[in-house]
Amino acid sequence: MGLFDLLRSMVSGEKEDVSGQAGFDLRADSTGVLFFVELEKFAALKQGEGSALQKMQLIALRMLEEQGLAKPMANGYHIGAESVAGLDDEQAKVLGLPQRYPGEFDTDISGRTGNSGFRVNLSAVIEGQHSPFIRKGPFLYLTSAEKYRLTPSELFALTALEHHKQLPPENKGEGANLRLMAELQTAQRNGVKLDLGHFEKLDVVVPEGIGVVATRMPDGSLFLSPSLGDGTPPEELGRRWDQLDFNSDTGGALRIGKRVVLMEPEKIEAVKEVFGNRRIPADKVKEFIETPGAFLDASLVNLELGFSVRVEGVGKLQHMEFGDLDAKKQDWFALDKLPAPPEALPRVIQSEEDLAQFQDTVEAAWGQGAETLTFNGEPIDISDRQQVSAQLEQITEKLRSPQTFAEPQDGDTPAKKEKLSLVLKEAAELHEELRQKAGEFKGNTEPDWDLYARRPFPHQKEGISWMMGLIEQARNEERDNLYRLQGALLADDMGLGKTYMSLVAVGEYLRHQKESGKQEKPVLVVAPLSLLENWEDEVGVTYNGIPFKDIVVLQSGRDLAKYRVKGEKREAAQMAELLDSDQVLDEEAIRYALHIGPDAGARRLDQERRLVLATYQTLRDYQFSLCRIDWGMVIFDEAQNIKNPNTLQTRAAKGLKSDFKLLATGTPVENSLGDFWCLMDTAQPGLLGSWTTFRDTWVKPILSADEENRDAVRAKLGQELREAVGPFMLRRVKEDQLTGLPSKTIRCGVPQSDQGNLVYTSDLTSTMTGSQRRAYDDVLKGYREQHATEDMRGKALAVLQQLREISLHPRLRHEAELMTNDGDSARTVMTESAKLAVLLASLDAIKSKGEKVILFMVTKRLQRLLKLWLDQIYGLDIAIINGDTAAVSKKSDVLSRKQLITQFEAAESFNVLIMSPVAAGVGLTVVGANNVIHLERHWNPAKEAQASDRVYRIGQEKPVNIHLPAILHPEFDSFDVHLDRLLRGKLMLKDAVVTPEAVSETEVMKSMGL
Missing domain, CATH: 3.40.50.300 (P-loop containing nucleotide triphosphate hydrolases)
Structure with a gap:
């Protein structure tokens, strides 16, 4: 019996030990799957004893444990249902999991969504055969022996259905019933083969929150209307609000055309809150604009704060074409070394003249006994005369037959899903003026070292002084000026203490704010998830007395839930539905998902002297909220994560409002020179101008240089680029700084x-x-x-x-x-x-x-x-x-x-x-x-x-x-030789911008000539 047969016997419940290749036993429960062996055998297995299959499965389980997906038990491991569903087929096969469910689901929908008798039942359908089923964890059972592994979307759909069935009748109102259909629609859109009947014609949505639209009246007063944040005009909604029962404890639904909008009880309370304060008198308008929370309950209604001077609004994400840097063509597949088969002839023979020339050439080659020839630069295998002749006949027929051209049909190419992001103002090139500003500060930048638990190395002291000089200059700049001095790039080599230097700079910034009577604003650190705890640890060992009011880790499993607005989804989830055209979105359509601003009370995230630690994913998902906050300092650790201007997290990073932004990375170039521009454009807008200006100045001269002169051009432009950046970048390497x-x-x-x-x-x-x-x-x-x-x-x-x-x-x-x-x-x-x-x-x-x-x-x-x-x-x-x-x-x-x-x-x-x-x-x-x-x-x-x-x-x-x-x-040349050549070519830019580039898929394709 082979391994596949063994795995199949294992997942079907058989307890067969074949040639010592029995693996872990599996048992599904309501929350996931338990992988186990006898306690004694498990102890021996951890000491290196056991079958090869058990050892390999233990390796796979330990890898999943290291990723936080598997929980160790006394005699095995437990993996949650969602994690099991999300494993790839390779991992699933090693662990002996059943195959994916190969069928679809048939639905039996009865009753009206408006009453408690509404029912949805599913049956499994495989090759036309309908079967009842039960679900346990991530497995779908048709019989006690026949089971399949669900996909994450299938698991989501079945879990939603089970939750609905368990609701008491009094809670199965229209809101709960339509929510079930919305969840089943979501699963269907994510690949679940599910027949929803006439409900497929409905678009069931859940609003992210209730906002407010203010209309100025002729007498100068404001008239307030509730908003769903989806672009529906207030007058359209005004004709629909009477569909709701405002005294219902279970919510309701609005029907707007083919859309059904689910209204949970707290959303209805928010609508009532706006209706109760519909008119703002003219003499109160200024006060309302400045402090809307004095008029409306901010815990129910999403109210606005303010974006930074760089943000124009919110609109569709416009892709910025970076262009390709030079990738030399490489023959990865030995196409130039070995002849192509006769099937390649239609590609190299494009006209009757080509055909006649080839026929003469191939006849001569056959006459000389040749088995290959080169035509139009491509070697062709002509050893099989019959195959070559057959190809030539087809080419002849095609060239001499009339051509017909089909008109393109609408819908042939599916439209790409639009993304929303902050719309940013493009920066002009003002590096001379900014460099002059950076040199104007002449004050003392020596920290009070008694406040810190450890003294710096000489290079760290130099780095802190550099940061403090720029920060002090930035503190005195006019905040509404886009081209004020406002950030820098710390590009020190790994291991030189960028975290320590940054924390000292933050401590000194807060101290100077307090001493000068200025607001001690919150500080934001954005870092990869694996480094958040490292930042917490570094705070504890850097200061004698921590200068922060507290530390908030804005992450699931930590503090994120505390500061999220109840019922609100991630802001990234609402973006795709907000725009129908290319205009900049009215900010009133944005629903903020975090408690921010003075009206949030004790739940307010942006409190003075607070250190907020967040990931780049959190920045992306809650960019509207985070960009409303007036931060004191923002630090981007491993800042190469925001190297691409076409990502939402990069747009959010550029839109953050702060006194000073510090980007810390040892690798400011990963994909192209465009990375360096993007980082500097985030730290200090205007220093290198717009991407178009930068590309024309620094990139195109390299691309247009002759091959033999390209390295010299790189070196020259690299030196000039460093001079243009001037004091806004600090770069040191370990070999020069550490003895x-x-x-x-x-x-x-x-x-x-x-x-x-x-x-x-x-x-x-x-x-x-x-x-x-x-x-x-x-x-x-x-x-x-x-x-x-x-x-x-x-x-x-x-x-x-x-x-x-x-x-x-x-x-x-x-x-x-x-x-x-x-x-x-x-x-x-x-x-x-x-x-x-x-x-x-x-x-x-x-x-x-x-x-x-x-x-x-x-x-x-x-x-x-x-x-x-x-x-x-x-x-x-x-x-x-x-x-x-x-x-x-x-x-x-x-x-x-x-x-x-x-x-x-x-x-x-x-x-x-x-x-x-x-x-x-x-x-x-x-x-x-x-x-x-x-x-x-x-x-x-x-x-x-x-x-x-x-x-x-x-x-x-x-x-x-x-x-x-x-x-x-x-x-x-082998794969390894080609890859080494490609990587060494990227290393040549080290002299231009301190670190090597990466190889993108585009460049690999270009290196193939595709």
């Missing part, structure tokens, strides 16, 4: 000339042979055959991913076949891959020195397999740190990650740690290791450098070696 750091050597397996600390090392190079080469060549052959007849722009990246996987191991997609039970068989399986053979040799050498090593890779399947193999070979219990920032939501998760590193470093000699460069990019220090192997290189050299520098920090005592193993092809 006592050991050497760092980057060893690369791709043959090239040594440069600086980058050296070619032949021991890291190997050539693919056997099954690996055959698999690689088969993918190339398949691509060339498809390329002959198809447009490959939509498929090339997928094929490239296949080449990447085969370069790691030829059978990587067949995980079950690669499970081993001992070290000898693990070595045998690993050496099927030339790259893994190099890895083994490298690990053996590192082991002989008694040193530790971190293995970086992206592919989770490879992470699991390598842990299994290397545990068996070296007798280790290797930890995998793979969770991305979205997975770390509680402090315990971060601590467990630190504990894994502590355990790794505590080993007295050789040890291995497997990490993802995504998880390792921020917040981790692992100086116990002095070797790094990038087994699978990241597309982004900046992230690769970040990952490497986890070991190259204060506290490292041994020389650091970064290994970049590469696999070669015996005939043409």
